[in-house]
Structures are given as structure tokens and as C-alpha cells.
Amino acid sequence: KNEVEQSPQNLTAQEGEFITINCSYSVGISALHWLQQHPGGGIVSLFMLSSGKKKHGRLIATINIQEKHSSLHITASHPRDSAVYICAVPRGYGGATNKLIFGTGTLLAVQP
């Protein structure tokens, strides 16, 4: 079983729909990372959160540390939101930066 599980793996939505992507993890963490990856590979950081909720434009991320669960919501979805959304958690490895353990990603396609 992966330490980080995402659902759904694939999601197709119509433009304007409210979208939820879920992430569950089995390890103790201090923070969780939501990332966006477009075709071609580049990864962009969306959110880092350790508690509660964060909002940036139409994106909202929530986390419940006790339940080891986080969600990424997209309001009023748009075709340009089509991408792979990945959650990642840090695992201590010494040094200045922890390594990240990634979920397998959720492939979102928003149709006009």
C-alpha cells in the first residue's frame, strides 16, 4: 500500500463544475503539498498546508491532520485547469530539506 493515496485517479468534468480531489496518507506529517503538473512535465506548487484551509483564487485546499486526509477543491472549473494534480508529503531524510513522497496523481480533464 502506498504511503500516499489519491482519488479519483481520473476525473472528467464539465466547465463550471465544482471539483474535489482527495488525498490520504498513512504517515505522520507536519505539512502536505499540493502540486499541479501540465503535459510536458513541469511541476508547479499550488499549496503547502499544515492545518485548516488555504485559498488561492478558485483553488481551495483543506487538511485534517488527525484524520490524515486532505482535499483540493476547484470552484467554477475551466478547461485550463486540465492537468495532473498531485499531493505529496515530506519524509525526514536529514539535511536541510526532506524528500517528498508523492501520490500517483489525479488526471483532471475539464471539457468546455
Place this chain on the structure above:
Amino acid sequence: ETGVTQSPTHLIKTRGQQVTLRCSSQSGHNTVSWYQQALGQGPQFIFQYYREEENGRGNFPPRFSGLQFPNYSSELNVNALELDDSALYLCASSAPGQGLYGYTFGSGTRLTVV
């Protein structure tokens, strides 16, 4: 625009060959991590370099090796390429004290082994 630059963007190599992938980090980012992302999978940690020394390694064989240089650039070397090495290779860097909050990813190098 990302502060981490990877080269080349795409590469095709033959099984058994050797390859060097390069990553140029932002000034001051003395920690760099390399990840392998197979098609349809999440990135997997290869190793991390901190102040030019390997600082942690994932479940990858010794034919995966790296270097980090004082100018905040780094390399990932893979010897004796295998077909399964075909993947997107990502580097990510951060500055001291920033931890995850300063984690910046490059756009990756897509390696195809034929």
C-alpha cells in the same frame, strides 16, 4: 517561470548507453533532489544532495549517481541504461531553512531508452 532549469528537455538513448542530465538551481539553493516519474506514476525519490554531498537515497541502483557543484548546478548520471529507465526526471531545489516551502521544481528531462 521556474528558477530551476533542466537540460536537455528531451533525450533518446540506446539501451546500455550512459546519460547525464543537468539541473541549474537558483542561487542559494544548496539542496537539490532528483526524482524519477514513470508514465502514469507519481515521482519517486532518487537521491538528494546537500552542500555537494549525497544526503539520502531512494531505492535506486548504484548505476544512478549524481554530482552537485558549488555554482548550484547538479547532474544525474545513469549508466548501463535499461528500457525501464524511460521516464521524466525532475530536479527540485531549496534554500537553507526554507524546507518544503522553498521547494522549486524544474520542468524535467524526458528520457526515452530504446
